[in-house]
Amino acid sequence: MTGGTVLPMKTLVLAGTAEARAVISVLASDPGFDVEASLAGATTTPAALPVPVHSGGFGGAAGLAAFCKDRQIGLILDVTHPFATVISGNAAAAAQEAAIPCLHYLRPAWQPQVGDRWRDFDSWQAMADAVPAGTSLFLAGGTQSVSVFSSRDDITLVARALNLGDVVPPEHATFIHALPSPTVESEVELLKQHDISLLCCKNSGGESSKAKIIAARECGIEVWMLARKPFGFAAPYEGDETEKTRPQQTSQKEMSMPAIHDSVEGIIDAARKCAAVSGAAAAMSSGAASIRETGA
Incomplete structure (x- = not known):
């Protein structure tokens, strides 16, 4: 605070998702925030962001805490992938x-619809072991899942992920270095082109990779999903309905607790409440200091 003016809240957004880009886009133009983003570095050519970007890890929780203290970060927004636990x-x-407060965005999981045939697994290895010999399989589970399924030389594997451009596939596999297709039509075409009989993927939720799920439904293909693991910490959950009914005032105690939100609007609103509380506390502190200085 300078001359009675409340400084914008320095906010670190842990990014790498479409929702993170949406949050950053809103807060970057909000004078109440000074935003910095962090990307894990898994994507070689990430989409440009309108804020400074830290690329790569921090060295665990201790490294991230040190980074926040060094940069005087006042708020962490975790808007990472639901599997980045x-x-x-x-x-x-x-x-x-x-x-400092930490707010988390948890993208809602996909839910089965009429016509879906889904099966959940706790690990890629368990899923790969269960695939019947002779299966023509489309794997859309990210780079880390590819090596697990590639060891099955008794199946026909079509795997799509980023960072596969320099990886030589085994004879029984086809690697597609690409992001998920945004259209159901192109996903249906891919499934038919490779005569796919089984889709294996994560239950990532969201819209950006949902087309393959709809395509599998339309083609009558079974879907095996890697189930989500719970976060490794206790946090109050604040969904959309709760957000509509909870009090507008956010206490300092609430700010120090991690809270999980299931909508972009929800986490943006919570961030603004944190900034408002922080600004009010700073104003009170400044006012008290002024009174002491004047001897009033």
Whole structure:
């Protein structure tokens, strides 16, 4: 605070998702925030962001806490992928160490619809082991899942992920270095082109990779999904309905607790409440200091 003016809240957004880009887009133009983004570095050519970007890891929770203290970060927004549970846990621990609030966005999972045939698995290995010999399989589970399924030389594997451009596939496999297709039509075409009989993927939720799920339904193909693991910390959950009914005032105690939100609007609103509380506290502190200085 300078001359009675409340400075914008320095906010670190743990990014890498479409929702993170949406949050950053809104807060970057909000004078109440000074936003910095962090990307894990898994994507070689990430989409440009309108804020400074830290690329790469922090060295665990302790490293992230040190980063926040060094940069005087006042708020962490975890808007990472729902399967990035290690990062989310580190964010919560770092926030506690740095004594700052941490808000989490948890993208709602996909739910089965009429015509879906889904089966959940707890690990890629368990899923790969269960695939019947002779299956023509489309794997859309990210780079880390590819090596697990590639060891099955008794199946026909079509795998799509980023960072596969320099990886030579085994004879029984086809690797597609690409992001998920945004259209159902193109996903249906891919499934038919390779005569796919089984789709294996994560239950990532969201819209950006949902087309393959709809395509599998239309083609009558079974879907095996890697089930989500719970976050590695306890946090109050604040869904859309709760957000509509909870009080407008956010206490300092609430700010120090990690909270999970299931909508972009929800986490933006919560961030603004944190900024408002922080600004009010700073104003009160400044006012008290002024009174002491004047001897009033």
